[in-house]
Amino acid sequence: MKNRLKVLRAENSFTQEDLADIIGVSRQTINAIEKEKFDPSLPTAFRISKLFKLPIEAIFYFEEN
Amino acid sequence: MKTARKKNLYQLAAWTWSWVATMAIATFGPKYIWDDHTVLTALAVSVNFANGILMIIANRNLFNKFDELERKIHLESLALTLGLTVVVGLSYSLLDTTNLIAYTAEISNLVLFIGVTYLICVTINTRRYV
Numbered sequence: 001m002k003n004r005l006k007v008l009r010a011e012n013s014f015t016q017e018d019l020a021d022i023i024g025v026s027r028q029t030i031n032a033i034e035k036e037k038f039d040p041s042l043p044t045a046f047r048i049s050k051l052f053k054l055p056i057e058a059i060f061y062f063e064e065n
Numbered sequence: 066m067k068t069a070r071k072k073n074l075y076q077l078a079a080w081t082w083s084w085v086a087t088m089a090i091a092t093f094g095p096k097y098i099w100d101d102h103t104v105l106t107a108l109a110v111s112v113n114f115a116n117g118i119l120m121i122i123a124n125r126n127l128f129n130k131f132d133e134l135e136r137k138i139h140l141e142s143l144a145l146t147l148g149l150t151v152v153v154g155l156s157y158s159l160l161d162t163t164n165l166i167a168y169t170a171e172i173s174n175l176v177l178f179i180g181v182t183y184l185i186c187v188t189i190n191t192r193r194y195v
Binding site for chain 2 (some may be wrong): 024025028029031037038040041044
């Protein structure tokens with residue numbers, strides 16, 4: 001799954017640590033999501049979507065190879 | 066979240082060290098401290114067992130404070146460790162019962178194997194996601 005988390009975080013001047021604290025996960029988890037090595041759970045995706053005031057599909061999207 | 070997690074981590078460390086200490090007392094106490102007194106030995110073993118249960122509870126509490134990625138990492142590591150322990154442990158036991166090894170298969174070797182395997186699995190899985 002692809003995502004725009006890194007771009008959105010930069011646009012809002014958040015560090016990975018800031019975002020991790022707000023969402024309630026570790027900094028490593030934010031890093032893994034940004035690098036698309038790990039897909040977040042639905043509650044985490046909803047928290048991210050609420051924080052950036054965007055629908056989930058505007059942040060996370062599926063791209064078939 | 067971080068404070069609660071740190072508290073759980075310290076609790077687990079405290080219970081683990083006290084479990085190791087009570088294990089040492091229960092192991093060496095009968096020979097070096099109380100001269101094979103049965104009641105004292107039974108008491109030492111009981112205290113060690115109770116301490117072990119509290120250590121497990123502390124470990125579960127820490128696990129519940131993990132976030133989703135950490136849980137995934139530890140769950141995968143636990144699955145691998147469990148599988149390897151069953152396979153390696155039974156093969157090791159077979160080597161002993163069929164007299165293919167000259168010494169007796171000790172449970173302590175298996176405990177050591179579990180610890181090392183889990184540590185390696187957690188390290189590899191952590192590197193995979195970071």
